[in-house]
Amino acid sequence: MRARDILSRPVVTVRRDTALTDAVALLTGHGFAALPVVDERERVVGILSESDAMAAIESGREAGIVEVAMSTPVSVVEPTTEVPEMVKVMLDHHRRSVPVVEAGVLVGIVARRDLLRALARDEQALEARVYSLLEDYSGSHRQWDVEVVDSNVTIRGICADEAEQRVLAAITRTIPGVGEVRVVDTAAIPSDQ
Template identity: 60%
Template sequence: MYARDILSRPVVTVRPQTPLREATALLAEHGFAALPVVDDGEHVVGMLSESDALAAESARTGTNVEAVMTSPAMVVEPGTLTGVIAARMLALHLRSMPVVEAGVLVGIVARRDLLRALICDDASIESKVRARLDNYTGSRRQWTIAVADGRVSIRGRFADADEQRTVSALAMTVEGVEDAHTVPESPPAPGQAKAPPLSEWLQRKADETIG
């Protein structure tokens, strides 16, 4: 997933010449952690954070945004991976980052956008893994699937160790899965049917596609 998939827009911005009190009011009104500062061409020239505004007010310095903003601003491009954005935010203690294309502001990504994407992505992966396993076993298994940060845990009854390995391998074929493991809850029920070998299942699917 990339910045373009989760960015928010339109973006509330201020100009370098915006009075500091006016910019501070915007921060308070919208509950933002920071505001991008842009020039007449919508190029990001800085960021005005809550900390910048508070420090300026306490020191009674500056009458406009340009005097207290942080510059240059740390920005990302639409094609930047969300994992990269998250790492930069944590390393630099940022709560939001402007998204620019050819230097022009096109959106902004906040930590809440990353968290929302993480939740949605894990839910999507869980759904795809469940569909893949149901297709493989014919819905004969009642497995509990949990996903966190792309790591899949599949809990329930398995016919044997071979089936556990097969199920893990199938889960790993789903895009976005970083790791997959099984957690057997109890021995298989007497007479529990074993799903077909993975190679046999794949061949059957290939035959169905050709047919």
């Protein structure tokens, strides 16, 4: 999954010369984690986070403009950036959201909650798709448990033989987004383990 699949738009932005009190009203009024600061060409030149706003207010600069409180430089991602890279950018830079730019122009924003929803939905959707294929294969007799972690699938249950294990793995690999596939024949596991 990529930034373009989960980004939010339109993005509420501010300019460098926006009154800090107006920017704070936008942050608090809409529950945003941060506001991208853009220039006249919609290029991201900074970001105003809740922390930036609190620091400015605490130091008595709330009567100023956004430029005195915003953070620079700004970490951005492109529409084609994959979820793991966005997670890394947010964690490495201690950000709750990251602007998405294309050819330097702001096109959206991705918040941590967007990533969490995407990650949960991705794994649940993959798991449901695997169950569906396995049920089609077995004639709706659910005999396997499926676990999806980071797009890797583990299928546990009783298999007729190694050929059936290969078939289960092969049909699972046909699902877009599936990483590694592991089939564990629980009948082959000694009962003392």
